[in-house]
Amino acid sequence: THWKHGGIVGVFGYGGGAIGRYCDQPGMFPGVEHFHTMRVNQPAGKYYTTDYLRQLTKLWDMRGSGMTNMHGATGDIILLGTTTPQLEEVFWELTHNLDQDLGGSGSNLRTPADCLGSSRCEYACYDTNALCHFLTNEYQDELHRPAFPYKFKFKLDGCPNGCVASIARSDMSFIGTWKDNIKIDQDAVNKYIENDAAYPANAGAHKGRDWGPFDIQKEVINLCPTGCMKMDGKELKIDNPNCNRCMHCINVMPRALKIGDVRGCSILCGAKAPILDGAQMGS
Ligand code: HEM
Ligand code: HEM
Ligand code: SF4
Ligand code: SF4
Structure with missing residues (x-):
C-alpha cells in the first residue's frame, strides 16, 4: 500500500484533509484499489446533533466505505475509505449542505483539538471550546494550505489532567492552570x-x-x-x-x-513526545 498524509490526492484549493491510500495490487484486492481517508474538522469539544451525525454517516455510506473513526488520533472525524472520484463529491456535500469543513493533514496545521472544558468539566481553568474554535477560524489558511515544511499542532487541555494529552500530541499545548490556592x-x-x-x-x-x-x-x-x-x-x-x-x-x-479561582492557561511551545524519552514538557 502507498500511504501519504496529503499530496497524492486532494480536493481543489486544499493542500490536505484527504489522505491517499492506493493498493499496489489492485488485481488481488479489487474492492480497495483506492481507500482514501478524509479528515473532517470536528467541532470544539466534539459536540454534535444526532441529525448532523445521521447526515454525515448517510453521506459516507453513499460515497465511501461507511466506516468511520470517531475520532482519529489527530482529533478529527475520520472517514475511512473512498475512491478518488468521490473526494470532490464528499467535499462539496460537506461544505455546501453540512456546514462542515475538512481538517488538516500533510504539512498543514492540524485541526486544533480540545477537551470539552468548562462546557461540562468542573476542573476547566479556561474555555477550551472558545479558544479551539477561535484558533480554528484564525488559522484557516494554514489548516488547508501547507505553510510549513512539516505538520504543526495545537491541542488544548482545560486543566493539567490533560484529557487530550496536549503535551504528547502537539507542538503548542495549552493547559489550564490557576495561581491562587486550592x-x-x-x-x-x-x-x-x-x-x-x-x-x-x-x-x-x-x-x-x-x-x-x-x-x-x-x-x-x-x-x-x-x-x-x-x-x-x-x-x-x-x-x-x-x-x-x-x-x-x-x-x-x-x-x-x-481548583483555585484565579484561573488561566499555560502555553507550552515545542511540546513533544521523543521516541526514547516519552512525553516531555515544551520548552
Ligand atoms: C505500511 C503501511 C502504513 C504505514 C507505515 C502507516 C502509518 C501511519 C501513521 C504513522 C499514521 C499516523 C498515526 C496517527 O495519526 O496516530 C497513520 C494514520 C492512518 N493510517 Fe496508516 N499506515 C499504513 C497503512 C495504512 C493503510 C493500508 C490504511 C488504510 C487502509 C491506513 C489508514 C490510516 C488512517 C485512516 C490514518 C489516520 C488515523 C487517524 O487519524 O485516526 N494506513 N498511518
Ligand atoms: C514509538 C514511536 C512513535 C510514537 C509513539 C508515535 C506516535 C504518534 C502519534 C501519537 C501521532 C499522532 C499525533 C496526533 O495526535 O496528531 C503520530 C503521528 C505521526 N507519526 Fe508517529 N510515532 C512514533 C514513531 C514514528 C516514526 C518512527 C515515524 C516515521 C518514520 C512516525 C511518523 C508519523 C507521522 C508521519 C505522523 C503524522 C501523520 C499525520 O497525521 O500527518 N512516527 N505519531
Ligand atoms: S483536561 Fe481537565 S478540564 Fe479538560 S476535561 Fe480533562 S479534567 Fe476536565
Ligand atoms: S497539592 Fe498540588 S502538587 Fe500536591 S497533589 Fe495536590 S495538586 Fe498535586
Whole structure:
C-alpha cells in the first residue's frame, strides 16, 4: 500500500484533509484499489446533533466505505475509505449542505483539538471550546494550505489532567492552570478520612475492586509530587506556592478540594513526545 498524509490526492484549493491510500495490487484486492481517508474538522469539544451525525454517516455510506473513526488520533472525524472520484463529491456535500469543513493533514496545521472544558468539566481553568474554535477560524489558511515544511499542532487541555494529552500530541499545548490556592473543605476532607460512603475516593472511579479503607496519608499526601501537603490534627494543610497543580489530590478527593479561582492557561511551545524519552514538557 502507498500511504501519504496529503499530496497524492486532494480536493481543489486544499493542500490536505484527504489522505491517499492506493493498493499496489489492485488485481488481488479489487474492492480497495483506492481507500482514501478524509479528515473532517470536528467541532470544539466534539459536540454534535444526532441529525448532523445521521447526515454525515448517510453521506459516507453513499460515497465511501461507511466506516468511520470517531475520532482519529489527530482529533478529527475520520472517514475511512473512498475512491478518488468521490473526494470532490464528499467535499462539496460537506461544505455546501453540512456546514462542515475538512481538517488538516500533510504539512498543514492540524485541526486544533480540545477537551470539552468548562462546557461540562468542573476542573476547566479556561474555555477550551472558545479558544479551539477561535484558533480554528484564525488559522484557516494554514489548516488547508501547507505553510510549513512539516505538520504543526495545537491541542488544548482545560486543566493539567490533560484529557487530550496536549503535551504528547502537539507542538503548542495549552493547559489550564490557576495561581491562587486550592480550595479546601475541611469537613469534606474528614468525611473522606472517615470513609463516609457518600465520599468515595476518586469519585468512585476504581470501585470495581476492594482497595481497603481509604488512607489519606498513603493515597494522597505521600503521592503529592512536591510533598507540599500535610495533616495538622484534623486539618489538611497545603503549602500552595509549592503545589505544581498536578491535580492528584483533587482527583482523589473531588468533594473536598477544588481548583483555585484565579484561573488561566499555560502555553507550552515545542511540546513533544521523543521516541526514547516519552512525553516531555515544551520548552
Ligand atoms: C505500511 C503501511 C502504513 C504505514 C507505515 C502507516 C502509518 C501511519 C501513521 C504513522 C499514521 C499516523 C498515526 C496517527 O495519526 O496516530 C497513520 C494514520 C492512518 N493510517 Fe496508516 N499506515 C499504513 C497503512 C495504512 C493503510 C493500508 C490504511 C488504510 C487502509 C491506513 C489508514 C490510516 C488512517 C485512516 C490514518 C489516520 C488515523 C487517524 O487519524 O485516526 N494506513 N498511518
Ligand atoms: C514509538 C514511536 C512513535 C510514537 C509513539 C508515535 C506516535 C504518534 C502519534 C501519537 C501521532 C499522532 C499525533 C496526533 O495526535 O496528531 C503520530 C503521528 C505521526 N507519526 Fe508517529 N510515532 C512514533 C514513531 C514514528 C516514526 C518512527 C515515524 C516515521 C518514520 C512516525 C511518523 C508519523 C507521522 C508521519 C505522523 C503524522 C501523520 C499525520 O497525521 O500527518 N512516527 N505519531
Ligand atoms: S483536561 Fe481537565 S478540564 Fe479538560 S476535561 Fe480533562 S479534567 Fe476536565
Ligand atoms: S495538586 Fe498535586 S502538587 Fe498540588 S497539592 Fe495536590 S497533589 Fe500536591
